[in-house]
Amino acid sequence: MRLLIVGPQGAGKGTQASLLAEHLGIPHISTGDIFRANVGAGTELGVLAKTYMDAGDLVPDEVTVAMVAARFDEPDAGRGFLLDGFPRTVPQADKLGEILIERGEDVDKVILLEVPDEILLERMLARGRADDTAEAISRRLELYHTETKPLLDFYAGKLVEIDGVGEIDEVQQRIRTALGH
Template sequence: MRIVLVGPPGAGKGTQAAFLAKNLSIPHISTGDLFRANISQGTELGKQAKAFMDAGNLVPDEVTIGMAQDRMAQPDAENGFLLDGFPRNVSQAEALDEALKADGQKLDAVLDLEVPEDEVVKRIAGRRICRNDSSHVFHVSYSKPKQEGVCDVCGGELYQRGDDKEETVRKRLDVYHRETEPIIDHYKAQGLVVTISALGKVDEVTKRAMDALKGDK
């Protein structure tokens, strides 16, 4: 299956992408991984992306699209892939349509993870990270530390990242609504969109997604 995963920040796309890709035996292709791989390998596209990022600028669509096309052409993606974070706007979606058409391929589904905006803010703004080890993550509502402000694992101080503050989260949501959400209508016109609720436990959302992709909505 060839799938695009879309949803607002905090919808759990990365988590669901990993589980879905494993269940469907297809590679999970995320924009972040594409950038990291190309930059670390010193590819021409990676050098271009790094130059823009070092200058504090957004990486142009054509560079991101080029990386995605290269990755989708790899042998492990021959029988499908799951795209996470790409396309992020309508022009990228149109470029993806053209690239797949040129290869005689097409998307099978666009999985839209739906989460109420207030829940997104609660999920992200409630995160607390350990200053000693950023892999130690807690949440003021869903995964409370035994002692407020103290990491259960190492005793380090827990803090709220700047990116997780409510004001920043709402700005990220504004960008999502303005730039990325329109791709849902783009794909609805092609009859590809499958919308599911991303509320609940991780395994519940994964089952919901698998059922929807199989047509058991």
């Protein structure tokens, strides 16, 4: 099964993706983890990505796409994957589609964790992270709404909308039920 999980920051994507991937026996592929692994290992792509990150810039799509494509080649991804944090934009989704077509694969379902902005703000402020100020959170949510929400139309036929409010186990059960697992 090839799945994507999308939703705003603070919706619980990482937590839910880890639980679901373990349940399905597929890897949870987080772009954050891919970046850290490539930078830490000093791969060619990692060194390139680090130059952008050190300058405070976003890593270009080509570099991110290349890292994701390389991750799909690892043996544990042969039976499928749960991709978290990518794609975030329609151009990235187009590139992902190209990668998968070359492999004779496609995305099966896209899980959308829906959580109202007010609850996301409360959740992120409660984490107590230095970069989680009300202003910074509002900017990140605005970016989500303008850049990531268009993915919902792109993946309309594959979208599984999940209420992301509630206990972790409740949300996980909603996801599994919606996927028929």
